[in-house]
Each structure stands twice: as C-alpha cells, then as structure tokens.
Amino acid sequence: MIRMPAAALASGVFALAWAGAAHAQDKTLTLCWAAWDPANALVELGKDFTKETGIQMKYEFVPWTSYADRFINELNSHSKLCDLIIGDSQWIGGSAENGHYIKLNDFFDKEHISMDDFMPATVVAYSEWPKNTPNYWALPAMADAVGWTYRKDWFAKPELRAEFKQKYGRELEPPKTWDELIEVAKFFTGKEIDGKKVYGTYIYTERGSEGITMGVTNAMYNYGFDYDDPKHPYHMDGFVNSPGAAKGLEVYKELYKCCQPPGLTNAYMQEGLDAFKSGQVAMQMNWFAFFPGLSKDPNVGGDKIGFFVNPAGPKGQFSQLGGQGISVVSYSDKKDDALKYIKWFAQPAVQQKWWELGGYSAAKSVVQAPGFPASQPFAPAFLTTMGFMKDFWAEPLYVDLLLDMQKRVHDYVVADKGTAQQALDLLVQDWTKVFKDEGKTE
Amino acid sequence: MAVQNQADALVNRIAARTPGRLALQARGLSDRAVAWLFIAPTIALLLAINIFPLIWAIRLSFTNYKSNLGRLPIKFIGLANYANILTDADVWHSMQVTARFVVCSIALQVVVGFALALLINRGFRSHGFWTTVILVPMMLSPAVVGNFWTLLLQPQIGPFNYVVSFFAGVPPHSFSMIGDVELAPWTIVLVDSWMWTPYVMLICLAGLRSIPDYIYEAAEIDRASQWRQFWSITLPMVLPFLMLAVLFRAIEAFKMFDLVNLLTSGGPGSTTELASITLKREAFEKWRTGYSSAFAIILFVTVFGAANIYVKALNRVKRR
Numbered sequence: 191m192i193r194m195p196a197a198a199l200a201s202g203v204f205a206l207a208w209a210g211a212a213h214a215q216d217k218t219l220t221l222c223w224a225a226w227d228p229a230n231a232l233v234e235l236g237k238d239f240t241k242e243t244g245i246q247m248k249y250e251f252v253p254w255t256s257y258a259d260r261f262i263n264e265l266n267s268h269s270k271l272c273d274l275i276i277g278d279s280q281w282i283g284g285s286a287e288n289g290h291y292i293k294l295n296d297f298f299d300k301e302h303i304s305m306d307d308f309m310p311a312t313v314v315a316y317s318e319w320p321k322n323t324p325n326y327w328a329l330p331a332m333a334d335a336v337g338w339t340y341r342k343d344w345f346a347k348p349e350l351r352a353e354f355k356q357k358y359g360r361e362l363e364p365p366k367t368w369d370e371l372i373e374v375a376k377f378f379t380g381k382e383i384d385g386k387k388v389y390g391t392y393i394y395t396e397r398g399s400e401g402i403t404m405g406v407t408n409a410m411y412n413y414g415f416d417y418d419d420p421k422h423p424y425h426m427d428g429f430v431n432s433p434g435a436a437k438g439l440e441v442y443k444e445l446y447k448c449c450q451p452p453g454l455t456n457a458y459m460q461e462g463l464d465a466f467k468s469g470q471v472a473m474q475m476n477w478f479a480f481f482p483g484l485s486k487d488p489n490v491g492g493d494k495i496g497f498f499v500n501p502a503g504p505k506g507q508f509s510q511l512g513g514q515g516i517s518v519v520s521y522s523d524k525k526d527d528a529l530k531y532i533k534w535f536a537q538p539a540v541q542q543k544w545w546e547l548g549g550y551s552a553a554k555s556v557v558q559a560p561g562f563p564a565s566q567p568f569a570p571a572f573l574t575t576m577g578f579m580k581d582f583w584a585e586p587l588y589v590d591l592l593l594d595m596q597k598r599v600h601d602y603v604v605a606d607k608g609t610a611q612q613a614l615d616l617l618v619q620d621w622t623k624v625f626k627d628e629g630k631t632e
Numbered sequence: 633m634a635v636q637n638q639a640d641a642l643v644n645r646i647a648a649r650t651p652g653r654l655a656l657q658a659r660g661l662s663d664r665a666v667a668w669l670f671i672a673p674t675i676a677l678l679l680a681i682n683i684f685p686l687i688w689a690i691r692l693s694f695t696n697y698k699s700n701l702g703r704l705p706i707k708f709i710g711l712a713n714y715a716n717i718l719t720d721a722d723v724w725h726s727m728q729v730t731a732r733f734v735v736c737s738i739a740l741q742v743v744v745g746f747a748l749a750l751l752i753n754r755g756f757r758s759h760g761f762w763t764t765v766i767l768v769p770m771m772l773s774p775a776v777v778g779n780f781w782t783l784l785l786q787p788q789i790g791p792f793n794y795v796v797s798f799f800a801g802v803p804p805h806s807f808s809m810i811g812d813v814e815l816a817p818w819t820i821v822l823v824d825s826w827m828w829t830p831y832v833m834l835i836c837l838a839g840l841r842s843i844p845d846y847i848y849e850a851a852e853i854d855r856a857s858q859w860r861q862f863w864s865i866t867l868p869m870v871l872p873f874l875m876l877a878v879l880f881r882a883i884e885a886f887k888m889f890d891l892v893n894l895l896t897s898g899g900p901g902s903t904t905e906l907a908s909i910t911l912k913r914e915a916f917e918k919w920r921t922g923y924s925s926a927f928a929i930i931l932f933v934t935v936f937g938a939a940n941i942y943v944k945a946l947n948r949v950k951r952r
Contacts, residue, residue, distance in 0.1 A: 259916070259917070262700070266699065266700050266919075284700070288700075288701070387805075397897050397898065397899040397900075397901075398897040398898075451788070451805075452787050452805055452806060452807065452808050452811070453786060453787030453788060453805075453808035453811050454811070455808060455810075455811030455812075455899065455900045456810075456811065456896070456897060456899050456900070470788075586701070589700075589917060589918060589919070590918045590920075593913060593917055593918055597722075597901075597902060600899060600900070600901050600902075601901035601902055602901075604811075604813075604899065604900040604901055605813050605899070605900040605901020605902065605903050606813060606901075607901050607902075627696070
C-alpha cells in the first residue's frame with residue numbers, strides 16, 4: 191500500500207475543491223430585462239435553477255425608460271453581455287430578421303416543449319416571426335397587458351354613491367365603457383376625499399419612449415383604429431386615420447384634459463403608481479405587472495384596491511398588449527446553458543411558482559387552472575384581458591413606427607397641436623414613408 | 633566661436649565616415665524634424681477623432697445607411713437626405729425652437745450676467761464670497777442641474793410652484809412649468825440661464841477689471857456723469873468681452889441637449905424639441921444614420937458659418 195503524506199492529500203483535496211468552484215463560477219448566465227417588480231420575482235425564481243443545475247444567474251436590469259435603447263444597442267453591436275434576454279414583444283421582428291435571437295423550433299421539438307401549452311395570443315405576440323407562422327424565437331415569459339385599478343374604498347363611500355346616482359342615474363361602479371370611464375373620472379375630479387383634493391384618473395402621457403402610445407391605443411382600438419387593411423397589409427389610409435380612430439384619440443384627450451392631475455404631461459408607469467399610491471387619483475391605467483405589488487401596498491392595497499379591464503368602445507373591446515418572451519441571444523458563448531434555462535423555465539411547476547411569486551405566466555397549465563381566478567384579486571381581470579389583447583407593430587423597424595406615433599399623438603393630446611384627424615393623417619404619412627424605405631410598399 | 637566651428641567640422645568629418653544611421657545620430661535631428669515629432673501625436677489624434685469622423689459623416693450623409701440594419705447594402709442616394717431635411721416641416725420647427733431658445737437665453741444671460749459683473753466689480757464687503765456662490769451653478773454637471781430642476785418644478789411637491797403661488801396668488805398645483813405648452817419654452821431658458829449666467833458674468837468681470845482706472849479719473853475730472861461714463865467708457869471697452877461671451881454661449885446653446893432632454897425631453901409635444909434632440913432621435917432611436925449624418929452636417933455648417941461671420945464682426949469691434 192502506498193502511503194500518501196497527509197499534507198499532500200490535503201493539498202490535493204483543496205486543489206480539486208478550488209477547481210470545482212472555479213468551474214461552477216464559470217457556469218454563469220446573464221439574463222437581461224427591465225428593472226421592475228417582476229424582475230425581483232424572477233431573481234427569486236432563478237435560485238431554484240441554480241440549485242438544480244449549479245449554473246449561477248447574473249442579472250442585468252435596466253429602467254424602462256432606457257430598456258429598449260440599451261438592449262437594442264447591445265443586440266445591434268453583437269454584444270455578448272446577455273446570454274438570455276427578455277425582450278419586448280415588438281422586438282421580435284427585428285431580432286429574428288437581424289439574427290439577434292436563435293430560432294427555437296428544433297430545440298422545442300427535441301425537448302418536447304409545445305407552444306400549444308401557452309396562451310395563443312402570447313405565442314403570436316412574444317414568440318412568432320413572421321406573425322401567425324410556426325417560427326419561434328422566444329418562449330412566452332411574462333404575459334402582460336394594460337388594465338385599470340380603482341379605489342374600491344372611495345367607490346364604496348355612501349355619500350359619493352348617492353351623489354353619483356343622483357347625477358348619472360346609475361350606480362357608482364367600475365366603468366365598462368369609455369363613456370362611463372370619462373363620467374366617473376369627471377365625477378371624482380376636484381372632490382375632496384380624506385382631506386385631500388383628488389383627480390379622476392391617471393393615464394399614460396410619456397413622450398420619450400413608448401408611454402403615450404401604449405396608453406392612447408387602449409381608447410383608439412375600441413373606437414375603430416386598426417394598423418392596416420387586413421386584406422392589403424401595410425395599406426393604412428382609412429384604418430389608422432379612420433373617423434373612429436380619430437374619435438378614440440379625441441376621447442383620450444378629453445380624459446387627459448378633464449381628469450389627469452396637473453404636471454403629469456410626460457408620465458408613464460412609475461408616475462401612475464406614485465399618483466395612485468399617494469391617494470391622488472381614483473383610477474389608474476397601468477400594466478398588470480404592477481398589480482401584485484399594488485394589491486399588497488400598505489396604503490392603497492388590500493380592501494382599498496379594485497381592478498377592472500380596459501373599458502369597451504363602440505367598435506369593440508381591446509387592450510394594449512405588453513409583456514415579453516425569453517430568448518437566447520445568438521452572440522452568447524453559453525447558448526447551451528441558456529437553452530437549459532429555457533427548458534427549465536417552461537416546466538409547468540416552474541410556471542406555477544412564477545405566478546405565485548408575482549410574475550405573469552402565459553402557460554395554460556397556470557392560467558386555465560380552475561383555481562386561477564380566485565388565486566389573486568386581479569386574476570379575473572387579467573384572464574379576461576388575455577382574450578382581447580392587441581399589440582403594436584412588431585416589424586423590424588418598429589422603433590421608427592413607435593417614435594412617429596409618440597410624436598403625433600403627444601403633439602395632439604398634450605401640446606394641443608392640430609386636430610385628431612390631422613395628427614392621424616400625418617401618422618399615416620410617416621408610417622407610409624417608413625414602410626416605403628423598408629421596401630414593403632411602393 | 634572658432635572652437636565651435638572646429639568642433640562642428642570634426643563632427644561632420646566623423647559623420648561622413650560613419651554609416652548612414654549612425655551619422656544621423658551623430659548630427660542629431662533638425663529643428664523642423666523635432667517640431668514635427670512633437671506635433672505628430674496631436675495631429676494623429678486630431679485626424680483620428682475629429683477629421684476622420686467628419687469625413688466619414690459627410691460620406692454617410694449621401695447614403696441611406698441605417699446602422700441597425702447593417703446587413704442591408706448601403707445605397708448612394710446623392711443629396712436626397714439633404715433635400716428631405718430641408719423640406720421637412722418638423723425639422724424647420726425644431727430649428728425655430730432652437731433659434732428662439734438661443735436668442736432668449738443669450739439675451740437673458742447677457743443682461744443678468746453683465747449686471748452681476750457690474751455689481752461684483754464695485755468690490756463691496758464679502759464680494760469674494762458672493763462671487764463664489766454665484767459661480768456654483770456653472771460648476772455643476774448638466775445632469776445634476778436637469779434632475780434638480782425637474783424636482784424643483786414638480787407641480788405637486790416642487791418648491792418652485794409654491795414660491796410662484798406665494799407671489800402670484802395662484803394655487804401651486806394649478807400649473808406645471810415643464811408640462812405647459814406656453815411655459816415650457818421659458819422654463820428651459822430659465823434653467824439654462826440659471827446655470828450659465830455666471831459664466832457670462834465671469835467674462836464681463838474680466839472685461840471690467842481690464843479697464844484702467846485713469847480713464848475713469850480723467851472722465852471725472854471732465855465732470856462726466858456715472859451714466860455718461862457707463863455709455864462712453866465701460867460699455868465700449870467691455871463690448872469685445874461681451875461679444876466673446878455671446879459667441880461661446882451661442883455655440884453652446886445651439887447644441888444644447890443634456891439639460892433640455894432631462895427637463896422636458898422635447899415636450900410637451902414638440903414644444904421644446906431642439907435640433908439636437910431631433911438629431912438624437914433620428915440617429916440613436918430611429919437609427920437613420922445617413923439621414924442624421926446629413927442633419928449633423930447641416931447643423932455644423934450653420935454654426936460654423938454663423939460663428940465665422942460673428943468673429944469677423946468681433947474683430948471689427950476690437951479694431952475700433
């Protein structure tokens with residue numbers, strides 16, 4: 191028997207341990223997303239992945255206002271920063287066509303991940319390019335849409351209910367149409383509640399990134415706005431600037447003028463949360479993603495908060511789609527590990543935990559489970575909204591299209607420039623030029 | 633002298649008999665070569681970071697290049713970008729907004745800056761301390777100033793509205809300085825002036841301090857009034873300094889971006905959308921690289937041309 195000196199044995203064990211640790215440290219994935227409440231839930235969820243696989247997770251979270259700028263720059267410059275990216279739904283076209291994301295069809299087939307297990311609207315919005323074709327570039331990760339919160343405690347005040355009934359001849363309830371929304375918002379504006387002057391509602395007005403577009407479409411869709419002629423793609427005249435679309439834009443402006451707290455002329459998600467949490471507004475437009483946090487808020491959460499879906503208009507009921515899919519960045523050196531993460535994330539048990547932690551799963555196993563509507567106070571509104579979501583353009587040149595719309599609608603709604611019809615006519619001109627430059631129209 | 637000549641001759645003889653490279657070492661480098669050696673790094677740096685990008689931008693301005701679609705072939709489109717820019721109503725709007733901003737902010741800064749310089753020049757008690765206090769804003773980063781004023785002007789919690797309401801008697805929450813179409817352009821002028829008036833003051837102060845006392849003494853002997861002294865001595869002698877301050881500030885104000893981007897992002901609507909903000913949107917949000925290169929060249933030519941005309945006027949004033 192060969193006797194090994196104790197010191198040599200110890201140093202061997204130490205060397206092995208060190209090498210093991212170094213190897214584990216090597217296995218690190220960087221996931222890029224926006225900095226908001228669900229991102230914290232994802233960090234929590236990711237600990238299970240590390241426990242299962244030994245792969246460490248690193249996160250690169252960027253505030254929403256610079257999220258698109260930052261990560262689209264990273265992708266365009268073929269950066270290796272992100273191994274996994276939870277990219278906005280509108281990026282899918284550009285990222286697929288420019289080769290930023292890897293195509294996941296073969297991987298899904300190999301790992302028996304079926305897109306039929308996810309809500310159809312989210313698959314189309316977050317995973318497919320071209321739309322409505324079975325070409326998948328992402329796994330639906332975070333289902334989201336615009337919804338509304340309201341101060342349930344204010345709506346329940348007997349004196350306010352009586353006053354409202356006398357004035358409008360109906361009960362003070364969460365609005366079901368945009369007409370009702372304006373009435374309720376006007377009713378609350380200027381009232382003194384709990385010793386404070388309050389306003390009817392908060393709606394998006396942000397100019398720099400996507401805010402006002404993500405807000406105004408919730409009115410415009412429901413009054414007849416469409417992106418293009420369903421029979422002639424990219425032909426927008428009479429659809430984008432239809433009389434209904436112009437009416438929807440006017441309605442949004444009316445709501446902004448009558449009932450938005452002063453100063454919120456360039457405001458998006460955070461400003462809405464602040465206005466609602468500080469008891470400044472009776473109703474708030476915002477992404478469902480924030481509702482778990484709001485419902486637990488010590489000042490306005492619990493019994494004080496209620497949720498409702500985007501009200502209907504004369505031409506239907508739609509809600510602006512948000513949310514994102516998770517993709518593997520093609521420039522990453524760790525694509526195999528990144529795919530392991532996607533495989534892990536797609537499991538029904540992980541999706542269930544994702545929902546419980548505050549993320550919004552798009553998996554049917556979670557959303558269509560019998561107990562889902564009762565699982566959270568905002569779950570019924572979310573489930574209903576999943577049935578009528580509509581997304582902005584997801585074309586490779588979506589940024590151009592978005593910035594054009596931001597300018598035209600902000601000019602009209604906030605800066606009082608021209609009429610709604612003029613704003614939308616100019617938008618048609620802008621968008622036609624973008625598609626012409628891209629070679630999609632003559 | 634003779635010794636020196638002998639030494640030079642010796643060096644030359646030795647150099648003539650030694651191989652070429654060693655001969656160069658023996659003779660040393662010429663003054664001209666040494667001069668070139670010293671300025672070469674600067675020239676190389678200038679070429680790399682100023683001239684080359686400029687030429688590259690000029691080249692790109694004649695193409696349809698979009699840097700987010702680098703896979704597509706770059707097409708030469710002649711003067712189309714320039715024609716599109718010069719016929720675009722939105723571009724003209726942003727140029728008008730820029731011109732108004734430049735004129736108003738410079739006028740305010742010159743008037744207030746000159747007045748402050750006159751005050752500080754009187755040398756009252758603790759004027760050194762007050763000079764330092766006045767100079768603080770221009771020492772801050774524009775990012776800090778932008779965020780700081782955004783908070784001050786916030787209609788719900790910002791103290792600015794409370795101060796205005798105290799004097800004007802209007803409710804503090806009833807108006808928004810950066811959200812109102814009428815007020816926003818004045819707000820960016822106000823904040824820019826708050827930050828840069830000390831700079832104008834500093835240049836004017838240098839001008840005032842350069843006027844010899846004997847001129848004022850002679851004027852007083854001639855019984856010239858204070859007003860007369862101001863118009864006939866102070867103003868003409870400070871004028872070149874003032875004009876220099878206007879030139880520096882005008883160039884800076886013309887390319888103003890950071891402060892306004894933080895305060896209003898060009899809003900409400902496009903009310904405060906300066907040319908630099910439009911350019912940034914085209915270049916780094918829409919990624920229209922060819923188009924934005926042409927726009928940048930137009931802005932460069934505008935500033936360069938205006939500055940040249942102005943410098944000629946300044947020289948004429950100096951000669952007077």
